[in-house]
Amino acid sequence: MNENKTLQIPYTSPxxxxxxxxxxxxLLAMDVYLYGARPALLCLVAVVTAGVCDWLVGLLRRRPFERGELSSEAFALLVAMLMPASVDYYVLIVAVLAAVMIGKEAFGGYGHYPFHPAAVGYVVAAVGWPEQVFVYPAAGTQLPLGSCAAVTLSEGSGAVLKNGGLPAISNIDLWLGNYAGPMGVTFNLVILACLLFLIARRRTDLIAPACFLLACAAVVFVAPRLGDIPLSLPWQYVSQRLTVLKFELLSGAVLFAAVFLVPEPVTLPRHPVSRAVYGLLLGFASMMFRYYGTYETGVCFGLLAVNSVSGWIDRAVTDLIQRKGARGHEA
Amino acid sequence: MKLKKAQYLSKNMEAIARRDRILLNNPVIMQGMGLAPLVVAATTGRSALILSVAVLLLLTPTRMLAALAARPVPYRFRAIVYCGIAGVLYVAVYLLMRGWFEVEQTLAVGMYLPLLCVEPLIIKRYERPRKEPVLVALQKGLYITGGYILILMLMGCLRELLATGTLFGRPVSGVHLLPVASLPAGGFILVGVLCAIWRGAVRAYKNYVHREANRTV
Structure with a gap:
């Protein structure tokens, strides 16, 4: 008898x-507290752009516009949260257009996309405007609603880690998000609270995010990007490795991705073992992009790369398990 | 549209569309051919021009010479004949290009210039077992060249305009609307958008012709 154990998802994508x-x-409330009304306006622009895209696609496909279907708006907000609060409105609009029109609608719309639309939108913005996407205002800077040309911007903690240093951020600031970074990515405590909410409502998977974080942690622990640590065995310089691990996992959108991007039900494999493999591969790919890629935030690039094989992972694991089950029965 | 013309077009639309390699049956838009140089190399108007000249000099002569040379050759070796002829012609084409364009501009196109020798747009005819008359090869070669050059120049200019706000190196606007357009990823996206719009326009035209042909007044 073949065992085809897949998780029955208790929730729907909507x-x-x-x-x-x-x-x-x-997360937006924290942004407004730190940066003023600009993040709220950015998110509003993103949501309106996504809504207009949905309406336009409904018009082109001659289908009624579904008011209650919030997937495009959710992706738009995810893209906005990955951007700095000083980003131009135009850049955000292009990113949301890419996310919704190319990442989602070009592949057949809701539930048919192979790549996470928010990752597609972020990557288009990051590759097109790196001078805007990877510089951030200092936490607590009240930003003007219009252009942020006069605002002092600086590189984030990702750039410091990439250069082999350690960001000068206290533990409290690290958890509360009181440091320069993308809008919704720095508030690690709030993100964990969101995770608890999703778990309580049974709206998320834990296997893939846990394996993703495990793989990220393993890469950082075995090969930390710290100039003070020479090439050494994993049980040497343990305290330094743990310090780097803290910063690497709590910056660069790793925790944000683990909670909001990785467990996306459409792109996630179905089988539990597939999800574990997917998570491990994604963690490794994300860290490789962070370590050796041009851009400091590697998780969205890793997500696109691994999404391209997530279907194959599911099929391969399912076939392997079925073949093992069949051989077991023959024996 | 006059009723007689509409009726003629409606009745023969399939044949007309198949022959029209520039608008109704463009090789890039309808068949997805020639994407590699288009997406990767045609990032500016100038590089698109270089590729266009290369295709103009290579496609039709290759097809005509191959139509002659491939006649006595068994089918299984025809691909080699087509590629070989394209390769030999490419030597002359490359020397001409070096004389007409600056070295840096030619090098900017990179390996996609010599890759034209094995580009399906140029050599795909070998797949059909039926031998092609030379005059038909000339006619079809010119049509396909026209269709491909149109898309090459359109995409090259559009990508340069969107990515850097210039056209053939001359500034047009200071706004960089879509910097990713200069990268292959942006090229693919733009080709996809262009295909969607173009195919929609072709379908709308065909529907218009059928409607005009069926009107009773």
């Missing part, structure tokens, strides 16, 4: 999208 849309609001 439920997840609605919850993610709502969970962006506490």
């Amino acid at each position: 439920d997840v999208c609605r919850d993610i849309f709502l969970l962006m609001l506490p």
Whole structure:
């Protein structure tokens, strides 16, 4: 008898999208507290752009516009949260257009895309405007609603880690998000609270994100990017490795991706073992992009790379398990 | 549209569309051919021009010479004949290009210039077992060349305009609308958008012709 054990997903994708849309609001509230009204306006622009895209696609496909379907708006907010609060409105609009029109609608719309749309949108913006996407205002800077040309911007903690240093951020600031970084990515405590909410509502998977974080942690622990640590065995310089591990996992959108991007139900494999493999591969790919890529935030690039094989991982693991089961029965 | 013309077009639309390699049956838009040089190398108007000249000098002569040379050759070796002829012609084409364009501009196109020798747009005819008359090869070669050059120049100019706000190196606007357009990823996206719009326009035209042909007044 073949065992085809797959997880019965207790939630539907629309439920997840609605919850993610709502969970962006506490992150947005933190942004407004730190940076003023500009983040709220950015998010509004992103949501309106996504809504207009959905309406336009409904017009082109001659389908009614579904008001309650919030997937595009959720992706738009995810893209906005990955951007700095000083980003131009135009850049965000192009990123959301790329996310919704190319990442989602070009592949057949809701539920048919192979790549995470938010990752597509972020990557288009990051590759097109790196001078805007990878510089951030200092936390607590009240930003003007219009152009941020007069605002002092600086590189984030990712750039410091890339150069082999350690960011000068206290533990409290690291957890509360009181440091320069993308809008919704730095508030690690709020992100963990969002994770608890998703777990309580049973709207998320834990296997893939856990394996993703495990793989990231393993790469950082075995090969930390710290100039003070020479090439050494993993049980040497343990305290320094743990310090780097803390910064690497709590910056660069790793935790944000683990909670909001990795467990996306459409791109996630179905089988539990596939999810574990997917998570491990994604963690490794993300860290490789962070270590050796041009851009400091590697998780979205890793997500696109591994999304291209997530279907194959599912099929391969399912075939392997079925063949093992068949051989077991023959024996 | 006049009723007689509409009726003629409607009745023969399939044949007309198949022959029209510039608008209705463009090789890039309808068949996805020639994407590699288009997406990767045609990032500016100048590089698109270099590729266009190369295709103009290479495609039709290759097809005509191969139509002659491949006649006595068994089918299984025809691909080698087509590629070999394209390769030999490429030597002359490359020398001409070096004389007409600056070295840096030619090198900017990179390996996609010599890759034209094995580009399906140029050599795909070898797949059909039926031998091609030389005059038909000339006609079809010119049509396909026209269709491909149109898309090459359109995409090259559009990508340069979107990415750097210039056209053939001359500034047009200070706004960089889509910097990613200069990269292959942006090229693919733009080709996809262009294909969608173009195919939609072709379908709309065909529907218009059928409607005009079926009107009773």
